[in-house]
Amino acid sequence: MPSNEEVFAKVQEALVDALGVDEEDVTPEATLQGDLDAESIDFLDIVFRLEKAFDIKIERGELFPQDILENTDYVQDGKVNAEGIAKLKERMPFANLDEFEKSPVVTNLSQQLTVQDMCNFVEHKIAQK
Numbered sequence: 001m002p003s004n005e006e007v008f009a010k011v012q013e014a015l016v017d018a019l020g021v022d023e024e025d026v027t028p029e030a031t032l033q034g035d036l037d038a039e040s041i042d043f044l045d046i047v048f049r050l051e052k053a054f055d056i057k058i059e060r061g062e063l064f065p066q067d068i069l070e071n072t073d074y075v076q077d078g079k080v081n082a083e084g085i086a087k088l089k090e091r092m093p094f095a096n097l098d099e100f101e102k103s104p105v106v107t108n109l110s111q112q113l114t115v116q117d118m119c120n121f122v123e124h125k126i127a128q129k
Contacts, residue, residue: 001123001126004123007123008119011122012115013053014049015038015115018038019037027115029116030114031112032110032115068087079105080100080106094117099112
């Protein structure tokens with residue numbers, strides 16, 4: 001199992017290469033979309049690079065569980081309800097959802113995903129191997 005520092009270094013490299021950002025901009029607290037300007041299409045490249053760097057397989061919907069975010073049982077008027085929050089926490093144990101919970105607008109979720117969340121995700125995937 002790689003150390004936290006090794007995971008961060010590889011995640012940082014993947015994000016620098018995929019997004020064309022400066023290495024010093026990729027800090028643990030930087031948000032992927034807000035701070036690093038990642039767009040939906042960029043996540044395909046990021047996932048590919050992470051799979052290659054860590055020899056892991058990332059299934060569609062693992063990073064962003066669209067099936068929950070588009071389910072009317074969990075989302076009303078563009079906001080995720082308490083049951084939906086519980087499902088997201090279950091499916092995204094790697095992400096800190098505290099801020100999202102305060103304003104659970106669906107579009108906020110991808111805005112709040114941080115580099116540290118990505119590192120946590122990779123560590124979670126490696127631990128599952």
